[in-house]
Amino acid sequence: MEPAVDDPGVPLETRLELFRLVLLQRLAEERVMALYRQGRISGSVYTGRGQEAVGAGAGLALGPEDVVAPLNRELACHLARGVTVAHVFRNFLGKATGPTRGRDGNMHFGVPEKNVFPLVSMLGDLVPLTVGAALAFKRRGEPRVALTFFGDGAMSTGDVHEGLGLAGVLDVPVVFVIQSNHYAYSTPTERQMRVTDIAARVEGGWGIPCARVDGTDAVAVYAAALLAVERARLGRGPQALVATTLRGHGHAAHDGATYVPEELRARYGDPVERLAARLRADGLGEDEVERRRHAAADEVAAALAEAEAAPAPDPATLEHGVWASPL
Amino acid sequence: MSAEATLLDAVHAALRDALLSDRRVFLLGEDIGHFGGAFGVTKGLWEEFGDERVYDTPICEEGFVGAAIGAAWMGERPVVELQFADFVSCPFDAIVTVAAKTHWRSGIALPLVIRAPFGGGVRGGPFHSQCPEGWFAGEPGLKVVCPGSVADAYGLLRSAIEDDDPVLFFEHKALYRRLRGELPEESHRVPLGRAAVARAGSEATIVTYAAGVDLALRATDGLDVEVLDLRTVWPFDEAAILESVGRTSKVLVLQEAQRSSGVAGLLFSFLSREAFELLDAAPVLVAPPDTPVPFAPELEDAFLPDAARVRAAVEELLEY
Ligand SMILES: Cc1ncc(C[n+]2csc(CCOP(=O)(O)OP(=O)(O)O)c2C)c(N)n1
Numbered sequence: 001m002e003p004a005v006d007d008p009g010v011p012l013e014t015r016l017e018l019f020r021l022v023l024l025q026r027l028a029e030e031r032v033m034a035l036y037r038q039g040r041i042s043g044s045v046y047t048g049r050g051q052e053a054v055g056a057g058a059g060l061a062l063g064p065e066d067v068v069a070p071l072n073r074e075l076a077c078h079l080a081r082g083v084t085v086a087h088v089f090r091n092f093l094g095k096a097t098g099p100t101r102g103r104d105g106n107m108h109f110g111v112p113e114k115n116v117f118p119l120v121s122m123l124g125d126l127v128p129l130t131v132g133a134a135l136a137f138k139r140r141g142e143p144r145v146a147l148t149f150f151g152d153g154a155m156s157t158g159d160v161h162e163g164l165g166l167a168g169v170l171d172v173p174v175v176f177v178i179q180s181n182h183y184a185y186s187t188p189t190e191r192q193m194r195v196t197d198i199a200a201r202v203e204g205g206w207g208i209p210c211a212r213v214d215g216t217d218a219v220a221v222y223a224a225a226l227l228a229v230e231r232a233r234l235g236r237g238p239q240a241l242v243a244t245t246l247r248g249h250g251h252a253a254h255d256g257a258t259y260v261p262e263e264l265r266a267r268y269g270d271p272v273e274r275l276a277a278r279l280r281a282d283g284l285g286e287d288e289v290e291r292r293r294h295a296a297a298d299e300v301a302a303a304l305a306e307a308e309a310a311p312a313p314d315p316a317t318l319e320h321g322v323w324a325s326p327l
Numbered sequence: 328m329s330a331e332a333t334l335l336d337a338v339h340a341a342l343r344d345a346l347l348s349d350r351r352v353f354l355l356g357e358d359i360g361h362f363g364g365a366f367g368v369t370k371g372l373w374e375e376f377g378d379e380r381v382y383d384t385p386i387c388e389e390g391f392v393g394a395a396i397g398a399a400w401m402g403e404r405p406v407v408e409l410q411f412a413d414f415v416s417c418p419f420d421a422i423v424t425v426a427a428k429t430h431w432r433s434g435i436a437l438p439l440v441i442r443a444p445f446g447g448g449v450r451g452g453p454f455h456s457q458c459p460e461g462w463f464a465g466e467p468g469l470k471v472v473c474p475g476s477v478a479d480a481y482g483l484l485r486s487a488i489e490d491d492d493p494v495l496f497f498e499h500k501a502l503y504r505r506l507r508g509e510l511p512e513e514s515h516r517v518p519l520g521r522a523a524v525a526r527a528g529s530e531a532t533i534v535t536y537a538a539g540v541d542l543a544l545r546a547t548d549g550l551d552v553e554v555l556d557l558r559t560v561w562p563f564d565e566a567a568i569l570e571s572v573g574r575t576s577k578v579l580v581l582q583e584a585q586r587s588s589g590v591a592g593l594l595f596s597f598l599s600r601e602a603f604e605l606l607d608a609a610p611v612l613v614a615p616p617d618t619p620v621p622f623a624p625e626l627e628d629a630f631l632p633d634a635a636r637v638r639a640a641v642e643e644l645l646e647y
Contacts, residue, residue, distance in 0.1 A: 127393070131393070136398040166394055
């Protein structure tokens with residue numbers, strides 16, 4: 001396994017934190033898939049397997065006052081913001097004390113107190129919204145940045161086009177992280193767009209600087225995201241980066257992804273193992289790497305136990321909070 | 328103050344006073360800056376308040392309504408102008424999917440106002456005359472306001488901007504320069520969700536809003552008929568309707584949206600559930616036919632409710 005890059009700008013403690021984040025996403029999602037198959041999670045389940053490094057790297061690149069709107073594949077981004085694994089599980093399990101109090105499931109949640117906007121299913125919607133958050137920062141002269149993610153599939157939506165256009169015209173501190181993972185559900189990127197060089201489109205079409213990064217390399221993603229975030233913060237306008245990966249699972253738990261050829265799978269490394277290899281190359285002993293895997297597994301197990309013990313929502317509360325100020 | 332103020336003046340004044348009183352308020356829309364907006368509502372505001380308060384946007388309703396939501400998330404109080412209410416179909420998703428559901432899902436309040444000129448009578452044809460308020464009425468999390476008088480336009484807009492929920496604020500474009508009245512004091516507020524009796528009466532109640540108010544008043548001149556102006560069409564003032572209908576025992580709903588669209592369906596549902604025993608006659612609906620809004624004067628005049636038709640329907644109801 002080729003190790004993640006040895007970027008001198010990414011200190012060991014950051015690499016270790018990235019390792020913790022990708023491990024937690026990996027293990028939490030494995031639990032979620034198992035629970036789903038056992039019928040203990042209702043609805044549907046989406047994972048970001050193989051893409052953990054993108055949410056982790058971009059999430060960690062943000063400052064505490066920055067805001068983010070993650071999607072389904074970026075569980076680690078929530079964790080980077082300080083959201084607990086138990087809180088994530090409580091949403092999957094529809095618990096009263098979860099982030100949506102049982103009103104929405106799976107990764108469809110946000111955590112306002114951690115500056116995380118709740119995911120909205122309709123692809124593209126979060127792009128203009130993030131531009132608006134960045135506009136608020138610009139108007140108030142606050143050194144804050146807004147960041148969101150979208151996929152190669154969402155790239156075809158009008159909202160993404162309008163959002164990127166508006167970001168440029170308003171010249172706001174926003175960062176777009178594009179998850180280019182070969183497929184939008186079953187549709188390959190080349191059936192999604194004629195020009196498949198997404199970075200070239202973003203730079204040429206919308207005038208937004210766009211870095212290209214290997215999305216299976218957490219160190220590289222973090223370094224690229226940090227650069228983009230800091231440029232946005234310095235007032236250099238919207239920034240983007242395209243992180244290339246391969247979606248590891250199907251679109252959702254029901255999708256076996258039989259349309260993904262094996263040769264393609266063979267081209268992609270595992271972000272968790274690439275980072276482990278990096279840490280070993282950095283001098284971390286195998287026992288230390290293993291200790292961290294076990295710590296993450298223990299955290300996930302404890303989080304699940306905590307979430308399962310949480311109360312179910314009370315149907316009597318169903319109509320609460322429809323309006324912020326009811327008439 | 329001046330008795331010569333128009334509804335447009337009132338909207339302009341409300342925007343200006345809101346900009347003056349709260350730094351968080353800013354305006355966003357197409358051609359609203361230097362040009363002053365398609366109807367001239369924002370004329371002079373960009374000159375007075377500058378680039379950071381009055382933003383001209385590209386033609387991207389999904390984009391700038393979405394951006395307004397994001398800014399509201401961050402505690403700003405954006406006021407969006409749609410050039411015509413018809414274009415609200417473009418950011419429908421941002422409004423109904425994102426703005427309407429966010430508080431219920433996550434507790435994040437989204438104080439934003441989307442203003443839009445709506446309604447017919449100006450020969451705008453099918454894409455510049457619609458009454459889209461009914462697309463949003465009944466939608467949990469939204470508030471829908473349609474002023475029917477100059478003073479209410481001011482007071483309702485100030486309240487909408489100060490409200491913590493997403494508010495759709497539909498201004499009837501045929502009333503912009505036709506309706507006149509006194510411009511209220513800066514402190515004037517009209518609470519959202521409260522109807523007003525535009526004219527008291529005892530033999531029947533006309534429930535209406537926006538251009539319907541003036542029309543109902545003209546059509547029933549000399550009759551002992553109450554005109555109830557809903558003002559907020561969603562959520563509407565159920566208590567005021569029951570109170571009025573309880574006194575008059577007869578009700579007519581007047582709307583400019585097509586008969587099977589709009590707010591009328593909600594009102595009839597409510598009346599049949601809650602007012603059945605109060606009524607001496609079946610409720611009556613005066614509304615256009617189920618067609619798009621036509622262009623040619625002969626067609627649009629046939630389409631829109633007019634005083635003669637309202638009068639005839641009221642007289643028939645009174646005779647029942
Ligand atoms: C507007 C809209 N259309 C369709 C869908 C259903 N849908 C959800 S995810 C998805 C594929 C998205 O692909 P991409 O943006 O590349 O992200 P990925 O799933 O690969 O992370 C589709 C079609 C949706 N959520 N929103």
